Amino acid sequence: MHYSVFSIISQAFKGQKDWKPVWRYPDPKAEYEILIIGGGGHGLSTAYYLAKNHGYTNIAVIEKNYLGSGSVGRNTTIVRSNYQEPGNIPFYEHSLKLWEGLEQDFNYNAMMSQRGVLNLYHSDSQRDDYARRGNAMMMHGVRADLLNREQVRDVVPFLDFDNARFPIHGGLMQWRGGTARHDAVAWGFARGADSRGVDILQNTEAKQIRVENGKVTGVETSRGFIKAKKVGIVAAGNTTRIAETAGLRLPIESYVLQAFVSEAIKPLIPCVVTFGAGHFYISQSDKGGLVFGASLDYYTSYAARGNLPGVEDTIEEAMAIMPSISRVKLLRHWGGIMDMSMDGSPIIDKTGIDGLYINCGWCYGGFKATPASGYCFAHLLATGESHPVATALKLNRFETGYVIDEAGTGAQPNLH
Numbered sequence: 001m002h003y004s005v006f007s008i009i010s011q012a013f014k015g016q017k018d019w020k021p022v023w024r025y026p027d028p029k030a031e032y033e034i035l036i037i038g039g040g041g042h043g044l045s046t047a048y049y050l051a052k053n054h055g056y057t058n059i060a061v062i063e064k065n066y067l068g069s070g071s072v073g074r075n076t077t078i079v080r081s082n083y084q085e086p087g088n089i090p091f092y093e094h095s096l097k098l099w100e101g102l103e104q105d106f107n108y109n110a111m112m113s114q115r116g117v118l119n120l121y122h123s124d125s126q127r128d129d130y131a132r133r134g135n136a137m138m139m140h141g142v143r144a145d146l147l148n149r150e151q152v153r154d155v156v157p158f159l160d161f162d163n164a165r166f167p168i169h170g171g172l173m174q175w176r177g178g179t180a181r182h183d184a185v186a187w188g189f190a191r192g193a194d195s196r197g198v199d200i201l202q203n204t205e206a207k208q209i210r211v212e213n214g215k216v217t218g219v220e221t222s223r224g225f226i227k228a229k230k231v232g233i234v235a236a237g238n239t240t241r242i243a244e245t246a247g248l249r250l251p252i253e254s255y256v257l258q259a260f261v262s263e264a265i266k267p268l269i270p271c272v273v274t275f276g277a278g279h280f281y282i283s284q285s286d287k288g289g290l291v292f293g294a295s296l297d298y299y300t301s302y303a304a305r306g307n308l309p310g311v312e313d314t315i316e317e318a319m320a321i322m323p324s325i326s327r328v329k330l331l332r333h334w335g336g337i338m339d340m341s342m343d344g345s346p347i348i349d350k351t352g353i354d355g356l357y358i359n360c361g362w363c364y365g366g367f368k369a370t371p372a373s374g375y376c377f378a379h380l381l382a383t384g385e386s387h388p389v390a391t392a393l394k395l396n397r398f399e400t401g402y403v404i405d406e407a408g409t410g411a412q413p414n415l416h
């Protein structure tokens with residue numbers, strides 16, 4: 001069913017009775033050509049592009065819970081491509097370009113809003129660092145604007161510019177960055193994949209990847225064994241647990257990250273703002289709630305719930321840049337599991353096991369990557385070759401030492 005203004009008007013005359021379910025609830029088949037483990041944003045976009053770009057229809061996505069129950073429905077919705085490392089910029093820019101046409105492409109309203117992403121700087125050395133990042137972006141054809149203090153004040157006048165400890169000196173702006181409605185992205189990809197024949201199997205947990213003579217043969221699931229020629233692990237925070245069943249140890253650790261939403265207030269924040277003296281980011285949803293978050297809870301965990309020190313740290317950072325919101329009530333907060341890689345950059349690659357592929361290491365920046373991750377993983381699964389914008393995102397970089405360390409913190413996953 002095609003969604004358009006005409007379908008809305010015609011349904012209004014029919015008493016809204018003819019809307020079709022957005023996806024089917026099929027039973028698993030005995031065998032698929034490709035089986036994707038994980039029905040988050042990346043798994044669903046992989047299935048979508050496998051069907052759309054490569055003509056695969058005999059494929060399935062297995063999801064242990066319901067669609068959107070993982071981090072795709074728990075994130076703070078920031079979309080951007082303001083990276084610095086040559087291995088990352090082309091990939092994230094490819095993703096942003098896909099975002100720009102996504103809603104038309106999958107015919108679903110994902111509420112993509114290019115309202116701008118502003119990274120504040122608070123010292124001369126940080127300004128130099130951001131200038132370097134902006135230059136790196138521009139060398140790859142990605143626009144970046146280094147704003148001085150007064151230019152920042154024009155955009156976000158309510159910030160505490162003269163905070164004694166962290167005065168705001170300026171910011172790096174990517175105007176094309178912004179936000180999208182996170183769960184709608186999962187639903188849009190699911191609908192697009194389903195309509196092309198992909199089986200989306202909810203409440204189907206992968207228990208064990210079966211490998212015989214160095215080749216993958218299928219997956220034991222909570223609904224029985226499913227045979228597959230190729231299997232892709234796209235399980236974000238649970239990647240290591242599933243890979244372990246095939247005997248793989250990956251350079252990934254899982255941590256919790258929390259998100260927060262306040263009560264709705266009148267329009268205040270026009271873009272996404274990030275605090276450069278800490279790790280705090282804030283935007284305002286279309287409903288008026290302030291949506292914000294900060295750093296990880298610093299211990300490894302597979303539980304999608306956070307702890308109070310993380311809450312305290314986040315609120316302190318909020319007060320450092322925006323004391324004006326100190327009386328705004330916090331409405332809800334929650335946690336999600338982050339697959340933190342050792343260099344802070346993702347992995348889209350084959351493994352040493354024939355037919356087994358991985359897509360992981362998204363850390364807390366995987367939402368913005370959702371379209372390109374699926375696009376490039378589908379390319380790899382279909383052709384056996386890395387997509388040109390993802391050639392640096394290989395697993396063997398942890399052997400060769402050609403890591404992509406944006407933060408420069410070394411093999412310390414919880415610091416990226």
Ligand SMILES: Cc1cc2nc3c(=O)[nH]c(=O)nc-3n(C[C@H](O)[C@H](O)[C@H](O)COP(=O)(O)OP(=O)(O)OC[C@H]3O[C@@H](n4cnc5c(N)ncnc54)[C@H](O)[C@@H]3O)c2cc1C
Binds near residue numbers: 258
């Ligand atoms: C609080 C928070 C804020 C964030 N903010 C941002 C942001 O602003 N911008 C940004 O770019 N990124 C952000 N992220 C990161 C981003 O959300 C993730 O990197 C991204 O969603 C991960 O990919 P995914 O959508 O496929 O993951 P998920 O949605 O977690 O999908 C993985 C799926 O695999 C399923 N699964 C796991 N094990 C199994 C199994 N054994 N069998 C079957 N299925 C299984 C899970 O149930 C889950 O649905 C944030 C994350 C969090 C938690």
